[in-house]
Amino acid sequence: MTDDSLLGHALIEEATKKSGLIWVRGEGPARALWHVWHDGAAHVVGGGPGEQPLPDGLTEGATVEVTVRSKDKGGRVVAWTALVSAPAPGSEAWTAAADELKGKRLNAPDAETMTERWARECRLLRLTPREAVTELPQGSLSAVPLPTPATTRRPVPPALPRLLLRRRGR
Template sequence: MTAADVLLARALVEEATKKSGLIWVRGTGPARALWHVWHEGAAVLVGDGPGEQPLPPGLDAGAAADVTVRSKDKGGRLVAWTADVTVLEPHSEAWEAAVGELKGKRLNAPDAERMAERWARECRVVRLTPGASRTDLPDGSLAATPLPTPATTRRTAPAALPRLLLKRRGRR
């Protein structure tokens, strides 16, 4: 890759991640959809506390995570990148700056005034700094096999249902 290609890939990662409301993050387990903010060249997210999003296993300091960014309008995969994971220490300068951005994006918080205090006590704030990025599409579908469930699909429609629906239309 040339230097121009590297800069173009970084710009794509930044713009796509800024505009997307959700990113898919995979540590050591399955990927999870997480809300985030883009702050100072990295995706910042909060989780693993009561009332907050569960973070995927393996998002520990010094680890690497795979991030997939979807298109906000179509929902399709735009870019995937490998992130360097940093867990921010509560009340550090970087933590305060990140939480200031996160507070503005957190929707429906039950305790908006004391949210930062709760995050410091009970949650983790994680910074995902982009490393290598991939814009090529995968060969396979990346579809996961659904987990077993007792739920079933609905039964076939009764034979009389189409006549009943057509009869209602005729009355109008």
């Protein structure tokens, strides 16, 4: 390995470890995924009920693009290509990654049996870095948010402004 590739891999590892989310682009638009860095790769879990949706194209042997943003400023730190692999549920690699992910999973309804549910209903994927992309695209790359059933915006009830004004007058 050259010094540049070693530096690139060190940047990928440190930036990905410190970031709460990574943006992964497979065949469609990129999705923000929570992850954990373990054993030289980013690991994600999802695709099942109650877990994060995974982007299209995250299949065994596929190559995807991962963008890491700064936790503080939100700007892109590094983008890298990754080889996707799926450890077999119950294998030593799967168990080690699932244990790391379990510690990072917030608000799980079934914290005690979460890894068993992941083995049955979800996919745990390993994103192994191939190379750092040294030239990032120019511009903001902003896009329309992906559709989600989590939208809760509704019109303001007509009586709400009167109730708020009445409280302020007391």
